[in-house]
Amino acid sequence: MQHFLGVDAGGTKCRARLVDVYGQTLGEGVAGPSNLRFGAIAVASQITTACLAAVAAAGLDATILSQCQAGLGIAGFSRAGNLDDLLPLLPEFGSVKITSDGYVALLGAHSGSDGGVIIVGTGSIGLGQRGANLFRVGGYGFPISDQGSGADIGLSAVRLMLQAHDGLIARTPLTDAVMDSFGGAPAQVIQWMDTATPTHYATLAPLVTQQASRGDPLARSIMLKAAVEVGRMVETVMARGAPVCSLLGGLSQEVQGWMSSDLRQRLKPPDGDGVQGAVLLAQKAGPNGVIFG
Amino acid sequence: MQHFLGVDAGGTKCRARLVDVYGQTLGEGVAGPSNLRFGAIAVASQITTACLAAVAAAGLDATILSQCQAGLGIAGFSRAGNLDDLLPLLPEFGSVKITSDGYVALLGAHSGSDGGVIIVGTGSIGLGQRGANLFRVGGYGFPISDQGSGADIGLSAVRLMLQAHDGLIARTPLTDAVMDSFGGAPAQVIQWMDTATPTHYATLAPLVTQQASRGDPLARSIMLKAAVEVGRMVETVMARGAPVCSLLGGLSQEVQGWMSSDLRQRLKPPDGDGVQGAVLLAQKAGPNGVIFG
Numbered sequence: 001m002q003h004f005l006g007v008d009a010g011g012t013k014c015r016a017r018l019v020d021v022y023g024q025t026l027g028e029g030v031a032g033p034s035n036l037r038f039g040a041i042a043v044a045s046q047i048t049t050a051c052l053a054a055v056a057a058a059g060l061d062a063t064i065l066s067q068c069q070a071g072l073g074i075a076g077f078s079r080a081g082n083l084d085d086l087l088p089l090l091p092e093f094g095s096v097k098i099t100s101d102g103y104v105a106l107l108g109a110h111s112g113s114d115g116g117v118i119i120v121g122t123g124s125i126g127l128g129q130r131g132a133n134l135f136r137v138g139g140y141g142f143p144i145s146d147q148g149s150g151a152d153i154g155l156s157a158v159r160l161m162l163q164a165h166d167g168l169i170a171r172t173p174l175t176d177a178v179m180d181s182f183g184g185a186p187a188q189v190i191q192w193m194d195t196a197t198p199t200h201y202a203t204l205a206p207l208v209t210q211q212a213s214r215g216d217p218l219a220r221s222i223m224l225k226a227a228v229e230v231g232r233m234v235e236t237v238m239a240r241g242a243p244v245c246s247l248l249g250g251l252s253q254e255v256q257g258w259m260s261s262d263l264r265q266r267l268k269p270p271d272g273d274g275v276q277g278a279v280l281l282a283q284k285a286g287p288n289g290v291i292f293g
Numbered sequence: 294m295q296h297f298l299g300v301d302a303g304g305t306k307c308r309a310r311l312v313d314v315y316g317q318t319l320g321e322g323v324a325g326p327s328n329l330r331f332g333a334i335a336v337a338s339q340i341t342t343a344c345l346a347a348v349a350a351a352g353l354d355a356t357i358l359s360q361c362q363a364g365l366g367i368a369g370f371s372r373a374g375n376l377d378d379l380l381p382l383l384p385e386f387g388s389v390k391i392t393s394d395g396y397v398a399l400l401g402a403h404s405g406s407d408g409g410v411i412i413v414g415t416g417s418i419g420l421g422q423r424g425a426n427l428f429r430v431g432g433y434g435f436p437i438s439d440q441g442s443g444a445d446i447g448l449s450a451v452r453l454m455l456q457a458h459d460g461l462i463a464r465t466p467l468t469d470a471v472m473d474s475f476g477g478a479p480a481q482v483i484q485w486m487d488t489a490t491p492t493h494y495a496t497l498a499p500l501v502t503q504q505a506s507r508g509d510p511l512a513r514s515i516m517l518k519a520a521v522e523v524g525r526m527v528e529t530v531m532a533r534g535a536p537v538c539s540l541l542g543g544l545s546q547e548v549q550g551w552m553s554s555d556l557r558q559r560l561k562p563p564d565g566d567g568v569q570g571a572v573l574l575a576q577k578a579g580p581n582g583v584i585f586g
Binding site: 145147162163168186240 | 419429433434436437451532533
């Protein structure tokens with residue numbers, strides 16, 4: 001009997017789901033952060049852990065993996081070379097298809113049908129599918145891309161805080177809150193910047209969304225700008241052929257709240273999540289290997 | 294007989310000027326880039342080279358240095374700890390006062406009188422003086438600060454180029470030119486970003502100023518934004534007490550050209566440059582040591 005195994009190996013956690021030939025879920029498993037940026041060994045280890053947990057939850061033996069059709073969506077997938085290191089470290093599956101975590105999110109959002117997604121978290125990226133045509137918008141990384149993302153929102157907050165500190169603009173509760181988060185010392189901000197990653201910048205985004213909901217004018221302007229930029233990604237993905245579009249990711253609800261209502265009405269709630277998309281990928285006909293970069 | 298030695302140790306080059314007690318220039322010397330970011334040994338070596346060249350041009354012996362009142366303005370000066378390494382490596386002067394390259398630029402611009410400067414190059418910073426009150430605006434580094442700088446302008450150009458590539462905005466001659474500078478490949482841009490410093494971003498600024506002068510709408514919008522942000526620094530420095538203000542640095546002429554005429558009219562051409570300011574610093578009464586951070 002054939003089994004399907006979907007794995008969504010994301011930057012925050014790695015989730016696996018084992019389903020039978022009727023699409024019935026047999027077991028699920030979770031493991032830790034799995035971005036290829038952390039290295040092939042770490043990612044292979046998390047994927048293996050999640051898969052074994054799913055198999056165990058189904059009451060099956062680990063040997064079942066070699067009879068599974070697996071579909072993997074992996075964060076950091078587009079970094080050239082990383083995948084070559086990963087492949088030999090994965091468990092032996094019956095067959096395996098590999099793509100990005102973004103693409104399994106797209107598959108899950110529209111049950112494999114044509115459509116688009118804009119994922120707004122630490123970074124931002126748009127992905128779309130129309131027939132055989134797969135395309136992406138943005139997502140080249142921070143700070144040259146990833147508009148409207150948590151990192152982008154956090155950078156805006158730091159910039160405005162320093163401008164308020166110097167008297168270039170008026171202080172607001174937002175700039176005070178950001179300054180407080182650095183202990184009130186601009187020297188600390190500069191030191192922090194030297195090693196700050198997109199994730200560090202993104203930790204400031206909740207301060208912005210909170211202050212925006214309280215009416216802080218600077219926080220509002222940051223969120224409105226993010227909504228305009230994410231909205232432009234929605235429009236572009238649809239103009240390029242996606243008949244529907246969903247907003248996904250940790251900041252999607254917040255950003256959506258600042259969009260104009262006509263744009264919000266064009267958005268479709270996702271059918272399912274990335275692990276569901278990974279199961280769909282596993283069920284797809286087609287050869288082993290990498291299917292979308 | 295007393296001699297004065299002014300040294301402007303900047304990120305691009307290091308210049309020294311030896312003057313006599315009547316203010317007459319006896320000799321000048323030039324050496325290489327001298328930002329403390331490059332390390333104390335490199336900076337000490339460039340300062341020594343420039344001073345010895347100035348002394349030699351004056352037809353004097355190196356031993357004269359120990360009878361000089363020296364004033365040094367050093368780039369990267371505010372990085373804590375760097376100065377401790379530098380001091381023991383400098384030549385033995387009769388006396389020495391040390392400050393930032395920005396502050397000697399301020400002294401030179403207004404002949405030591407009250408005033409302000411906005412320096413717009415790879416980075417941007419505003420400095421002002423009113424009596425004993427010295428203050429700064431911005432200049433905390435890229436990307437959290439340094440609005441309107443070459444690095445900031447270059448980042449905007451890369452962002453817009455990628456947006457045009459994805460169809461989020463319309464292509465223009467600017468976005469094509471920036472894309473060409475990366476060999477037409479977004480993958481190259483991402484790789485470049487991984488190690489890109491503010492200097493790398495700033496190398497794209499000439500493309501922007503060139504296209505802006507030809508009427509490119511995106512290049513124009515970048516330059517207008519830079520002019521607004523630098524203009525806000527001018528207004529803030531004057532609001533904080535500087536009676537006059539000058540625009541300095543490699544991009545100052547370009548940015549000034551995009552300012553509103555009322556703001557341009559408030560700007561005063563600088564009296565002199567940083568090395569002239571360093572001579573003024575050397576001539577100032579007061580104790581040895583660091584005088585402004």
